[in-house]
Amino acid sequence: MKMEGIELYPHNQKAYDNLCAMLRDSNRACVVQPTGTGKFVIIAKMAQDNPGKNFLLLGTNDYMYIDQMANLSDIAPGFTPKNLQFMTYATAMAKARCGDEIPRCDVIVADEFHHCGAPEWGKGVQYVVENNPDAKIVGFSATPIRYSDKGRNMADEMFVGNIASSMELEEAWLDGVLPMPKYVIALYDAPKELGELKVSIEKVREKKKYSKFVKKYEELRRSLQDADGIDRIIAKHLRKRDSKVIVFCPNQKKLQEFMLLRREWFGRVNKEVHAYKTTSADPYGSRDFQEFKEDSSSALKVLYCINQLNEAVHVKGIDAIVMVRPTKSPVIFQQQLGRALTSGGNRTPLVFDLCNNFGSLGGIAGMQERMERAYEKKSEQGEKPIYEPKDFHVIDEIKDPRELAEELREALNPSTTIDEKISFLEEIAAQNGGQL
The missing domain is CATH 3.40.50.300 (P-loop containing nucleotide triphosphate hydrolases)
Structure with missing residues (x-):
């Protein structure tokens, strides 16, 4: 040859x-x-x-x-x-x-x-x-x-x-080097978060405050009941029936749990779901991974993994990734995100960021700001990017419950304002002859 x-x-x-x-x-x-x-x-x-x-x-x-x-x-x-x-x-x-x-x-x-x-x-x-x-x-x-x-x-x-x-990743999106994904934020562990808030409310002794918090808690609970579940959210955005999806899991226990939920999560997209798994500790992982790559059937294909695919391994034709690995590491976040992105791709990959708490915007926090800065810098240098920051679509499926939860959390644990802190320090100084 x-x-x-x-x-x-x-x-x-x-x-x-x-x-x-x-x-x-x-x-x-x-x-x-x-x-x-x-x-x-x-x-x-x-x-x-x-x-x-x-x-x-x-x-x-x-x-x-x-x-x-x-x-x-x-x-x-x-x-x-x-x-x-x-x-x-x-x-x-x-x-x-x-x-x-x-x-x-x-x-x-x-x-x-x-x-x-x-x-x-x-x-x-x-x-x-x-x-x-x-x-x-x-x-x-x-x-x-x-x-x-x-x-x-x-x-x-x-x-x-x-x-x-x-x-930077944001530059690659703006210049069309990598396909800009549609980013969907949802919540997969609402009962846990609700339970933690309820425990905090039960500790309130003042009746008036307790009554106010319970009312706000019930409002939050109803808001979550009205919100779409993971199955409906995935079906709303993932329209391709024979999609290939990668699900990142935090550990072996969660991997098994999420595999059992595959029809509940993906059944609205396609009733036939082929599930595969691979972990760095799994001797059969490579075989499963190879079968996942070669699966060209009409079924929806889902690969569950722990850390095998975070780095350097690329899979062609990935339509969506689901991140349920709670990570604060920008490195791991970008590695996971990269599984859905490939140079020369003309698709719009889907990213489902399933947060495990109301207070988190997932890994997307700060990304939109960095994209704005990158766009401004390129414009100042006389470059004209193919895309604009507004082309990056972030769908926050839990915006209303999140705002309610933050309001309730702030009421339970009010933060001290800057003015209050200054007044407190001035008071101490006055009591100590002007010294802190």
Whole structure:
């Protein structure tokens, strides 16, 4: 079979050109782009354009590499990068501990390089670098900030700020690099939230206040009864009967629970639901995952997973994702969101963010503001994005109950105003001769 040259999308060609230019003057450079934009294709392009150089790709798991190579065969039929070797971060760590030999290479590629900040994996990366002192080091990540690690910026630490290309998720949406999703917020655990509020109300001893809170609580309860359930919300927005859906679960127990609810949740879309599951601890996960990808039947296909698909694994033709994994991590949120987004996609993917509390807007909080800022910045620079922030549709299915719940919570736990705080401090100062 004739080998075909890899053609990059314009955004990746720009990143590739900048990367090559930066590496001519420096030994280290990185690319920061959202999940789904095709970062691995840039790696493959580098290997193809430099057949005389050996590349060592460091990544999180073997499955990631196998999946990416399978996708590459569709992009560049006949091309298999013989000069590209793969090693997991865990393997590099083990080799560092044992002092094992490391393959000689000209270029070390750290995929999802934010992981290099992890203590033990970081030692493995350092060992690889020390054994290849003359190698260029290239990194790719959607999220270089380690939020759970005091906000360490691995682009600064590893690549001394040499960022060849940087693109935020919101920029990718505005420029049409990634399809802009329709984002639906709903509540899946209302009884738990109601129960917590009821416990707080029962602790109120003043009869007048208690009566007021009970009235507000009943108003909230009726509002939730009138609101659509998960089944109706999904059916309202997911119209394609043979859709492929990924459901992210917080743990094994919840995965089993949500799998049992598959007909209750998705039955209004299609009575025939094919359910699959995959977790990093499940030896049959890969088989289930493969069957999910290959399922072209008229049934609605749902893949339930815990953490297997958060990072680097891509599935074509995903119509919707359901996030029921309560996470405060921007990294995990963007990884999950990325499963529904792919460069070149012309669909409008659906994202169901099933919150587990009234007070949360899910992972979407702040995203609309960032999009507004990105749009203003592009406009000031004379660029004209394909889309505008108003094109990002967020449907808040629990807006009314949320506002009622916030009103009730505020009444139960009134916050101190700035004026009240100042008055309190002035009072203390007056009692202490002007000193706080």
